[in-house]
Amino acid sequence: MNTFASRSLPRTAAIAFILLGAGHATAQTASEVTPESFQPALQTLSGAIVFDGTPGTQAPEGAETIGITLSGVMIVGAISSLAEANTAFETRLTRGRVPVSELFEATAALEEAYANAGFVLTRVVLPQQTLRDGGVLRVEVVNGFVETVDAAAVPPAVRARLDTLVTPLVDRPGITLPELERQLLLAGDVSGVALSSALAAGQRQGGTILALDAQFRPVTSFVGIDNFASAALGKPTYNFGVELNSLLNQGETFYGRFSTSAENAFTDEPRYRVGALGTLFPVGTSGLTVNLEVTRSVTNPESDIADTDSSFDRESLRVAYPFIRSRQKNLSGQIAFDHQIDRQNIRAGGDTSPIYRDEINVVRIAANGSYRNSDAAVSEGGIMFSRGLDAFGASDGEGTPLSREGASPAFSKLTASFRHERSLGDSFSLSVAGRGQASFGDTLVAAEQFGPVGAGDLSTFDAGALRGDSGAVLRTELAYVTRTDVAGRGLAIAPYAFAGAGYVSLANPTAVEEETTNASSFGVGVDFLLQGESPFRADSVRIEFGRGSRDNGDDEDRISISGNLRF
Template identity: 40%
Template sequence: MFVKRTLALSMMCCLAAGSGAFGQSASQVTQPNYAPQQSVARGGFDLPLTADASVPQGADQFHVTPSGVTIEGAFEDMSAANDSLRQRLSGKSVTAAELFEAAADLERAYVNAGYLLVRVSLPPQTVRDGMPVLFVVTNGYVERIDASTLSTYVQRRVLTTLEPLIGVRGVKSGELERRLLLAGDTAGVTLRSTLRPGETAGGTVVVVNGDYSPIGGSFGINNGLSDDLGVYAGEFNVNFNSLLEIGETIYGSFSGYPGAKADGAASSAPRNRQLAAGFIVPLGHDGLWFNGEYVLSQTNPDNGLGFTIGDEFRKLSGRLGYELVRSRNLNLTTMAIFDIASEEQSFIAPGIDVMLSKDELRVFRLSQKGSFAPWRGAEFSGDITWSLGLDALGARQATAALPLSRYLAEPDFQKLAASLGYVQSLLDGRAQIRLSASAQTSFGKALPSSEQFSIGGAGRVSVLDQGQTSGDAGIVGRAELTAPLPMPPALGTNATVWPYAFAAAGAVELVHPTALEDKSENAVAVGLGARIALNLPKTTSQSFFELEFASGSTSSTGHESRLSFRINNRF
């Protein structure tokens, strides 16, 4: 065994001296999470007409000078709007039509303050000169929820999420909006809601309807990997939505090298393969949820030298999340995450299979992510995650006989990672700018391979392979300018082309580089590309195609260029 290990290490050093890298490890081509991405709803709900909005015919012919205004049921925190109404009418000659307009304006002020269910009316009364006029503020409430048109698979979940609204007076727009959006988060449903007048005074019926898809998913292919891993990666994802009628999602993912040879994704020794399965289940009805996931990632790069460095990465994750803020313009999600991860790298040649390194990690993470749309056409998004590696619960320290995946790395570590994005529409939607940045610090310590930061891949310095150019600490930024071009409908489809230009730059640093590694590396790239989105009307199916040419350079290899594509079809 000692002779085999010495031979393996010697051949690795020769390879490293010649190429400078072993290619991407299995963990570096694995996504952080494979759960289906949930889009943040930006729509609102249809409001009912003001109950007393109609002005009686001929009301503009009758004049009166009221001595004052009495507002029955007025809210104390709406004193400014109430006083404005009194000043507007007291001691002034007004028409009956203006009284109805004043009632509508006061109701609008309450609605703008968040009291969507409040109604302001002029009750039957005799109004004479020198007498006060009476307005009535009715503190509205949700009378009932009507979800009769929803599929039975999601109907109960939606109803129980909205039930806390029933009978509560003084519900403000924030709580109403939160409940409706949480109901819309039910897996597989696209929810629409309308507020209608109820049968009782001040009552409102919340009518919810929408489309339900029990099964969804996607499939596609891209050429984002290194030559050693086969360049191309196909993927197939499927998710089963709310089939247990509790709002859950059960999902699976299969991706890897699509070759049909002995090293294809379906083989026993794949050049590149990722398998993932998981579930998301809501806990209660107030935005708490749990996500469990298992991932197996394997790589066996083909370097053409008759041997390879095989890598197997496994991760079991549990995520407990809470929707701290849920609204149309601001969303904040807090997560506590625990990962059990292992990674083994082996030297594999005819008659030789020697393990070179082994990681056993137990990592606790706290994460906060959010999005904010402060004005029309703009959106900020971001996340920040603090990770703490634990030397406990089965975590493994390096030994002289079997090290960890990185020199001087330890299972007990800390790192802080953050990302920020900004999208802004320009020229009335005819152009758009996209800015993104990500960074990580390891607080001066070496990290295991699976915890490193990469600047390569789509959406980053895309002249580099996915997972290429990694370090313990790093930063990367990208800017895009694009212009949507809707295409004429053809064959019953709607298509939009998004040509774009981009510039990107990034840098990484290794805390304890070996003699064969650079302490730091940086890369820049510029390029042109186009994205095409194809939608089928009255369906949830969508096809996405991207073609990009990038040119740039890295501090280690010099000039680089790349023509990349991505194809994805959602169903």
């Protein structure tokens, strides 16, 4: 018997069996269990903008017993855009005889109107003058400005960067709260920094001193564990991350991420291993950032059908800009370019043969926004359009096929997401979140397909278990939050109930594939969040029990456990 034929026939049969979708060997390839990005989240600015000193003008004792009639009011330095407030001030004081105390009250009210309009540093004052009945009241609007920045409490490693961000505020007349907030929040976005600020009266008329106080960590990191992967990839998964902040004193960060299962973790054939290295660099003082990231994932799932391995490599360039940056609302845009290579092989009879190979180049344009309502409810949303380019060496499917029959390196897809969270009374909280993707009829390669499974989505299935060209998922959680102290640290305990539903669909399914698969999850869980003694320390644990059901499979019960320590 021909030796080659004896080896190639079973291998060919195994490849055909896998490509037809039988068995779970293809359920969790490297690309399907790799996050879209590992970029660190921003550090939220702590504290509030505090004004030292008493704004407005105080009436002298007994002023309420003295009356005066004014023939007019002259506002020196009035801001024309606040004509309505200026007119209301004049009308209030020229309506007839008024107590002298009302002159001071109305002046304070006008200053408050200016502050509400965003001119928080502007002062409205009554200069020394002699008034008689029938006279004209003179009021001066002192155009407030930042006189100087006091950064003595900022660590030297980031002082220059923070100075660069807030110096544009100095000596700018008529500065508004949105302008002030933007630069302070951008300063708070510097990696490794937890920033607070205060405003105090300056030496010059209308001047204000902006005082900065910052905590800084040159190295931040985390460790974690979860059981989201399938048994074929070796539960549990261990997660590690580190950020090196401002090594170059430019506000930049270099970061690394590493996730692995214990089995064969540091060999050439790990069950599950994902690693990433990246850097995030600020450009100028406007908030523009450039992110470079490289990712490599490898899986060797255990299987009774055939031994396979897969790998996923991605190089990413992302440029982001915050169009709106404030405490209440934020809007940012991003343009990105990804180069990706996704492979899967089969091993049989001592030989390795390719099942598929995808090499694609993708341009992505995205926008993300958030809004904090007056009742402290938070709404977030994002949208991204991705376009695959049939250029720069992209796979054409000749020779080794692509991962999906009918797929092309040239494709279009649109993804969107939203989240809304609010308090219901003193102890309950409600969150609703959803994601979706439309491929516009295009068959997508495996790495670009939509998956509704995740810790915040359909959490009762293995990661990567449901995939499709298009799809959507919706999940809601109702939690009861209690708070206490443990060893001087704040502990929040939040038992919750959840329910979610979603679907995936294939644009051009094969004869053995379902065009649409519907799935749902429901269950209960509990979150533990232990706040640290600093803004950089937080420990969390989530334990969840749920049941999941899908069109083409049995109901599944699952206990999910995840924990994370950040320091």
